[in-house]
Amino acid sequence: MFSFLQRKKEPFVQSGHEQWKDDWRNLVPEACRNVPVTVDGVSVEAYVLMNHFAMMLQDGLLMEASFFDVCEHFQKAGYHVIWLMRCTQDLHNGYLKRAGEKNGSTRWLWKKPTTNFGRWISDNRQATILIQHTELPEGDIRTCRAPILARVTWATSDDNTKMVPGRTEFQTVPLPASPEELLRWLSGESLRSIAE
Numbered sequence: 001m002f003s004f005l006q007r008k009k010e011p012f013v014q015s016g017h018e019q020w021k022d023d024w025r026n027l028v029p030e031a032c033r034n035v036p037v038t039v040d041g042v043s044v045e046a047y048v049l050m051n052h053f054a055m056m057l058q059d060g061l062l063m064e065a066s067f068f069d070v071c072e073h074f075q076k077a078g079y080h081v082i083w084l085m086r087c088t089q090d091l092h093n094g095y096l097k098r099a100g101e102k103n104g105s106t107r108w109l110w111k112k113p114t115t116n117f118g119r120w121i122s123d124n125r126q127a128t129i130l131i132q133h134t135e136l137p138e139g140d141i142r143t144c145r146a147p148i149l150a151r152v153t154w155a156t157s158d159d160n161t162k163m164v165p166g167r168t169e170f171q172t173v174p175l176p177a178s179p180e181e182l183l184r185w186l187s188g189e190s191l192r193s194i195a196e
Contacts, residue, residue, distance in 0.1 A: 020059055021057050023136055024048070024179075025047055025057075027179055027183050028048050032048055032049055033047070035048075037054060037079070046079075048082075050186045050187070053185075054074040054077075054082070057086075061085055061095070061113070067083070067115070071127050075127070080126050082130060082186075084130045084149075086132040087133060088135055090110075095111050096108060096109070096110050097111070104173060104174065105172060106174075107171050108169065108170050108171070108172065128151060129151070130149050130176070130182070131150050132148055134147070135148070142183055144178055145178045147178055148178065149176055150172035151172055152170050153172065154170065155171075
């Protein structure tokens with residue numbers, strides 16, 4: 001009846017899937033991009049392999065069961081896994097919402113989750129989930145200081161026995177918050193040093 005009062009939602013625009021991956025790979029030297037890691041005769045390619053970090057890139061929060069296997073593969077090879085997920089579209093579409101902020105951390109509510117984030121966090125100590133909640137600005141990603149990232153510190157689901165629970169909540173801290181800070185971490189600087 002009062003449809004004329006409803007504000008039109010702005011169309012959501014983000015870079016293409018492959019361009020997004022290329023942007024993040026460009027964060028590191030070419031020799032550190034698309035590097036295969038072989039364990040027990042099986043090779044898995046890391047989008048970024050630098051120092052003791054193997055970084056994977058995922059466009060969206062959708063996580064398949066193979067996610068657990070990939071993490072285990074890199075961990076067996078001695079790497080700390082960083083899984084960077086772009087979730088700007090999930091935020092725009094309302095599947096992911098900020099549920100509050102306290103003492104520098106943010107609590108998130110993930111409606112209709114596609115995997116058990118809570119179970120993943122509790123079972124994988126040598127792994128980090130980073131979410132990209134804001135689009136990358138223009139310019140050189142290596143010097144970008146825009147606060148577009150957040151690191152997941154805990155997660156809980158309504159049923160940790162299911163691969164796909166009904167809901168998930170998780171908390172993030174803003175460190176590393178920018179591509180420049182992430183590069184410093186990948187290069188060997190501690191998060192504590194970056195925070196100072």
